[in-house]
Amino acid sequence: MNNQTNVKLRLSNSELWGGLIGLGLGGFVIWQGLKLKLGTINDPGSGYVLFYTGILMCVFAGAIIVSAITEGGPTLASRWENMRWSKPLLLITCLTAFSFALEPLGFLLSSIPLMLLLLRLIDPVRWTLAVPIAVLVPLGMWWVLKRLLLIQLPSGLFGIG
Amino acid sequence: MDTLVNVAHGFGVALLPINLLYCFIGVFIGTLVGVLPGIGPISAMSLLLPVTLSGTPESGIIMMAGIYYGSMYGGSTTSILVNIPGEAASVVTCIDGHQMAKQGRAGPALGISAFGSFAAGTFALIALMLVAPKLASVAIAFGPAEYFSLMVLGLVVLTFLTQGSMPKALLMACIGVVLGLVGLDSINAQPRLTFGRMELIDGIGLVPVVMGLFGVAEVLLNTEQAIKRDIINTKITHLLPNKEDWKASAGPVGRGTILGFFLGILPGGGAVVASFASYALEKRLSKTPERFGHGAIEGVAGPESANNAAAGGAFIPLMTLGIPPNVVMALLLGAFVIHGLQPGPLLITQNPGLFWGIVASMYIGNVMLLILNLPMIGMWVQLLKLPYNILFPLIILFTILGVYCSSNNVFDVHVMIAFGIIGYFMRKLGYEPAPLVLAFVLGPMMENNLRKSLILSQGDLWTFVQRPISGVCLVFALVLLIAPLLPSLRKKRELVALDEGA
Numbered sequence: 001m002n003n004q005t006n007v008k009l010r011l012s013n014s015e016l017w018g019g020l021i022g023l024g025l026g027g028f029v030i031w032q033g034l035k036l037k038l039g040t041i042n043d044p045g046s047g048y049v050l051f052y053t054g055i056l057m058c059v060f061a062g063a064i065i066v067s068a069i070t071e072g073g074p075t076l077a078s079r080w081e082n083m084r085w086s087k088p089l090l091l092i093t094c095l096t097a098f099s100f101a102l103e104p105l106g107f108l109l110s111s112i113p114l115m116l117l118l119l120r121l122i123d124p125v126r127w128t129l130a131v132p133i134a135v136l137v138p139l140g141m142w143w144v145l146k147r148l149l150l151i152q153l154p155s156g157l158f159g160i161g
Numbered sequence: 162m163d164t165l166v167n168v169a170h171g172f173g174v175a176l177l178p179i180n181l182l183y184c185f186i187g188v189f190i191g192t193l194v195g196v197l198p199g200i201g202p203i204s205a206m207s208l209l210l211p212v213t214l215s216g217t218p219e220s221g222i223i224m225m226a227g228i229y230y231g232s233m234y235g236g237s238t239t240s241i242l243v244n245i246p247g248e249a250a251s252v253v254t255c256i257d258g259h260q261m262a263k264q265g266r267a268g269p270a271l272g273i274s275a276f277g278s279f280a281a282g283t284f285a286l287i288a289l290m291l292v293a294p295k296l297a298s299v300a301i302a303f304g305p306a307e308y309f310s311l312m313v314l315g316l317v318v319l320t321f322l323t324q325g326s327m328p329k330a331l332l333m334a335c336i337g338v339v340l341g342l343v344g345l346d347s348i349n350a351q352p353r354l355t356f357g358r359m360e361l362i363d364g365i366g367l368v369p370v371v372m373g374l375f376g377v378a379e380v381l382l383n384t385e386q387a388i389k390r391d392i393i394n395t396k397i398t399h400l401l402p403n404k405e406d407w408k409a410s411a412g413p414v415g416r417g418t419i420l421g422f423f424l425g426i427l428p429g430g431g432a433v434v435a436s437f438a439s440y441a442l443e444k445r446l447s448k449t450p451e452r453f454g455h456g457a458i459e460g461v462a463g464p465e466s467a468n469n470a471a472a473g474g475a476f477i478p479l480m481t482l483g484i485p486p487n488v489v490m491a492l493l494l495g496a497f498v499i500h501g502l503q504p505g506p507l508l509i510t511q512n513p514g515l516f517w518g519i520v521a522s523m524y525i526g527n528v529m530l531l532i533l534n535l536p537m538i539g540m541w542v543q544l545l546k547l548p549y550n551i552l553f554p555l556i557i558l559f560t561i562l563g564v565y566c567s568s569n570n571v572f573d574v575h576v577m578i579a580f581g582i583i584g585y586f587m588r589k590l591g592y593e594p595a596p597l598v599l600a601f602v603l604g605p606m607m608e609n610n611l612r613k614s615l616i617l618s619q620g621d622l623w624t625f626v627q628r629p630i631s632g633v634c635l636v637f638a639l640v641l642l643i644a645p646l647l648p649s650l651r652k653k654r655e656l657v658a659l660d661e662g663a
Contacts, residue, residue: 018590022332029339036353041620046346046353049608050339057335063328079589080385087384088585095377095557095578103571111561115554122384123550137555141562151566 191231285473377581
């Protein structure tokens with residue numbers, strides 16, 4: 001690795017960030033374990049396993065941090081080097097919007113726009129193909145699930161579906 | 162004699178029209194997801210987990226098992242023709258398989274892969290039939306200490322074999338344990354880590370976690386790079402390997418089968434490790450190792466047999482001990498649990514129809530796969546031409562529907578999307594999801610057995626070391642934990658490290 005990607009003691013070191021997140025999670029799990037009560041070794045309580053798992057998490061996260069400081073690691077930016085990072089970002093945005101729209105709009109009104117966006121935004125499929133796929137596939141799935149498998153999909157505030 | 166009677170009983174179950182249909186659906190979908198890059202058996206099985214609810218336990222589990230071993234067959238087609246592994250266990254097949262295809266020998270490569278897989282699959286089933294009942298009778302004597310230590314060993318083996326640094330894999334396993342403990346405490350019913358959400362009282366669902374980490378995260382990773390497909394366009398002929406091919410492949414198929422079967426039984430092992438190990442073994446044994454990487458048929462025959470034998474072997478710890486040795490088996494455990502069944506030492510005696518029915522269906526499934534993968538190869542080649550920009554929105558839609566149908570709850574769709582995003586960043590930072598998922602499944606069982614052993618032994622930790630099976634498992638686990646600290650062993654670990662999520 002060159003100097004740009006293998007960095008020691010820099011805030012952009014992705015390994016360091018991974019370790020710090022692990023350490024934070026470990027600390028949280030220890031706290032939750034203590035809150036739930038450890039019990040005794042003869043009769044372990046609800047927090048017993050959580051507490052010791054949290055300690056292990058801190059140990060492993062510590063090992064990652066030590067290795068990040070002593071051996072260095074790739075920068076956060078280098079993880080997305082030569083990658084089309086905007087594509088997963090678009091996909092994440094679409095999925096997040098969909099997850100909030102699913103309950104109020106219902107399955108059909110939320111999945112048809114989702115399909116259309118995915119077909120057109122990531123690696124654009126021509127309109128003449130994208131529109132039929134985006135409409136017919138969710139409609140077909142809805143029909144199979146509702147009519148054949150008798151599974152009720154969310155119909156939303158408008159009661160469509 | 163008993164075994165023959167049981168096998169006959171099993172065929173009686175497996176040959177019921179409905180079970181034959183489910184078996185065919187399973188192997189067909191398995192081949193399909195094996196062929197299609199970007200969707201693997203884990204995603205497909207989690208997608209279809211809710212479907213198993215609609216039929217009998219036999220039908221559902223026969224279908225799920227079919228998807229697993231079917232994907233092992235299908236994965237080789239993509240590796241050979243496109244040089245992209247359809248699923249993780251076929252990564253090695255790309256090396257020599259695609260070279261053979263480039264030299265105009267795609268037919269024999271596909272042929273030996275199918276025949277080797279068939280031979281290995283059949284051997285694994287016979288061995289499963291003979292070994293499982295014996296191991297089940299031994300496993301009855303297992304106590305909570307043995308179960309706990311076995312699960313610890315399974316997790317450590319998987320973290321040892323996972324790509325990237327061992328502390329990262331161990332951290333993932335710990336996070337998996339914590340996530341598995343969300344919900345009511347199984348001993349005193351105290352809610353844990355639920356943050357006041359009613360949806361979390363029963364814990365986080367396996368389906369949304371797996372679909373998010375493997376399905377959605379995989380799509381996110383695939384969209385950031387333009388997938389290049391180097392499909393072999395020439396007509397595929399001579400699927401039957403010639404005399405020289407058979408001669409060169411007989412040894413690798415035999416060795417790959419035995420090696421794969423035993424690696425499949427090991428907790429944490431599985432088809433991926435088996436295929437890599439078989440390739441390394443064949444290269445080492447070959448008089449002309451320089452041919453490997455340039456279209457050596459042994460490099461296709463060995464790994465393909467090994468991954469199919471391992472797929473069969475992996476059923477042993479699940480069926481006899483109730484411990485899933487890998488993520489796929491963890492999903493199969495989910496299918497058992499959905500039907501109120503607990504795989505383990507008593508499964509074979511209490512549900513002989515189910516156990517022997519599954520075994521017999523795997524024989525039938527192997528024959529179906531041979532037909533699906535050889536005479537119908539043209540159909541799979543056509544499917545490979547389906548562009549990814551059309552395929553991935555469909556995968557996303559199916560995962561959303563799969564998750565919603567598993568619980569009829571929009572909350573699970575949110576959980577899946579959240580785990581998809583987490584999984585994407587985890588993979589970008591070099592954290593593999595496989596140890597997390599296995600620990601997620603094993604976590605509650607591990608906790609339960611640990612607490613039971615401590616209560617039974619009145620807090621004596623030596624109970625884990627003094628009981629022979631438990632002691633041996635913990636010693637092995639300790640050796641594997643220390644091993645990466647030694648430079649020579651660290652290098653070896655890096656060589657066999659696997660990418661489960663591939």
